[in-house]
Amino acid sequence: MSASALPVPPLAPPRLRRFASMMYEGVLLFGVVFLAGYLFDTLTQSRSGLMLRNVRQVVLFIAIGVYFVTCWRRGGQTLPMKTWDIRLTDRGGRPVSTGRMLLRYVLLWPLPLLSALLIGGIAHLSGWPAIDTLIVLAPFSIFIWTWIDPQGQFLHDRLLGTELHDLRSTLT
Template sequence: MSDTCTQPSVPIAPSRLRRFACMMYEGVLLFGVIFLAGYLFDTLTQSRNGMMLRHARQGFLFLAMGVYFLACWRRGGQTLPMKTWNIRLTDRGGQPLRGTRMALRYVLLWPLPLLTALLIGGLSRAIGWPSLDLLIVAAPFSIFIWTWFDPQRQFLHDRLLGTELHDLRLPTP
């Protein structure tokens, strides 16, 4: 007799709410990473204000955040917030990520939020409502749009790279 209640063969992605909470926690930790990296940059370059060497600073902070994420993902596929919320990053086979794929995931995470921020800024200038610029805080959450269309609720950058976020609270098939 066959069992009609079988578990799905597709890993279950964490809920959007849990990923959102993880992002908020990640933002708190990134504040510290960016503060320390900015302090290091200012010390090394003798910058006196945030507008000096602005593009170099942005590049340095981008690399500092990348080092943070790659170092965390390399050790078990989790940052501290991902551990707290029981979320793990793996490839589609459930194996840990290595090298190039981790770096590509970090880079591919950025285009959608940056395009959303550009759209918000352009719309604000076009209609003449500077207060619309406040919506810029919503730009990072634009990565969630794709999860409404993806059958496994994965992010677009994960779908493109063959990576997945797994909910560790649920049993794996």
């Protein structure tokens, strides 16, 4: 087999496009969280976001998970991923199983939550409550691994054998 006939590994989408997709995702998730919260408040007759707080968090976690898994099952893309030409597949380029999608969603959370905990701890230890505003940076901690990974994939994708593909690189 000649060197030119070797399969070319798929390119991961550039970080800037993944970031843009993530920002767009946040806008859509506002609607998902609003609707889930509204239904929760209506069904439980909650008058405050602090009422049944732990149950509310579980319901919102599930609602967001349902959104992602439902979208990923339809071609491996959410609307922002379609907009930015990004697709989720397994390492062979095949669709991801539902079980792996669920696990991917769960494994998305530890790094941002640990980052948020670290930021909160630093704010508490330093006595500077203004440091708490850095909490908005916690979700972006998932990008740290992309500078270490040889293909630029996220850590949760590397662990699960899934990949994000840059569809623009396959068009040219």
